[in-house]
Amino acid sequence: MITTTPATAEDHTNYNLGYVWPISVVAAMGGLLFGWDWVVIGGAKPFFQRYFQLTTESQIGWANSCALIGCLVGAMLAGALSDRFGRKRLLVVAALLFAVTSLGNALANSFTIFVAWRIFGGVAIGLASNLSPMYIAEIAPAQIRGKLVSINQLTIVIGILLAQYINWFLVRNLPEGATDEFIRNSWFGQQGWRWMFGLTAAPALLFFIGMFLVPESPRWLAKYGKTDRAMDVLTRIGG
Numbered sequence: 692m693i694t695t696t697p698a699t700a701e702d703h704t705n706y707n708l709g710y711v712w713p714i715s716v717v718a719a720m721g722g723l724l725f726g727w728d729w730v731v732i733g734g735a736k737p738f739f740q741r742y743f744q745l746t747t748e749s750q751i752g753w754a755n756s757c758a759l760i761g762c763l764v765g766a767m768l769a770g771a772l773s774d775r776f777g778r779k780r781l782l783v784v785a786a787l788l789f790a791v792t793s794l795g796n797a798l799a800n801s802f803t804i805f806v807a808w809r810i811f812g813g814v815a816i817g818l819a820s821n822l823s824p825m826y827i828a829e830i831a832p833a834q835i836r837g838k839l840v841s842i843n844q845l846t847i848v849i850g851i852l853l854a855q856y857i858n859w860f861l862v863r864n865l866p867e868g869a870t871d872e873f874i875r876n877s878w879f880g881q882q883g884w885r886w887m888f889g890l891t892a893a894p895a896l897l898f899f900i901g902m903f904l905v906p907e908s909p910r911w912l913a914k915y916g917k918t919d920r921a922m923d924v925l926t927r928i929g930g
Contacts, residue, residue, distance in 0.1 A: 715839040717904070724850060727851070728812055740754070750802070765819075766820065777908065790892045828840050912924065
């Protein structure tokens with residue numbers, strides 16, 4: 692008969708929480724960028740729509756939804772690629788994609804280029820939405836795993852809130868009743884929406900740098916026979 696010993700509060704003292712929590716927060720930046728990049732287009736829509744002179748429902752719908760194609764691709768590739776190259780490397784790639792595509796959208800001068808960058812940005816969303824919680828789950832001690840994984844859900848909401856606030860802040864001085872022609876020729880229609888996308892590069896850069904400071908998943912290391920490195924990570928985590 693197999694028996695188990697219930698975990699007690701004293702078990703938690705064996706964990707290096709000052710190490711585990713920062714690792715989890717860094718990985719959860721993927722969730723923040725997921726939420727941020729996903730909703731930022733909502734605030735930018737009235738302005739890039741005038742800039743690119745989108746007049747049909749199909750054009751407007753395509754601009755708002757094209758990122759879903761990238762999300763699908765990123766989600767489908769996340770598992771296989773992270774099994775081959777590691778969770779950390781794929782999260783680094785996702786962070787880089789978030790940064791590059793946000794700047795690409797900010798600098799786009801044609802609708803085709805804008806859509807292309809949005810699709811590539813969707814790939815980053817698909818990767819991060821899968822890998823951030825996976826990485827946290829594999830790095831976290833079992834007794835506090837649920838608490839740490841939930842950080843990713845919190846950062847998604849924070850990302851949504853930050854994107855909405857920044858969108859509002861950038862256009863708060865837009866005159867009431869502004870016409871399409873006024874918006875198209877004003878700072879709001881020429882530059883304002885670009886800042887909405889471009890500012891996403893700031894947290895993406897922090898995510899990119901942070902991922903170089905965290906270890907690879909010990910589960911992935913052990914799976915591929917790198918037991919010494921896996922043991923080093925687990926020893927530092929504690930327990």
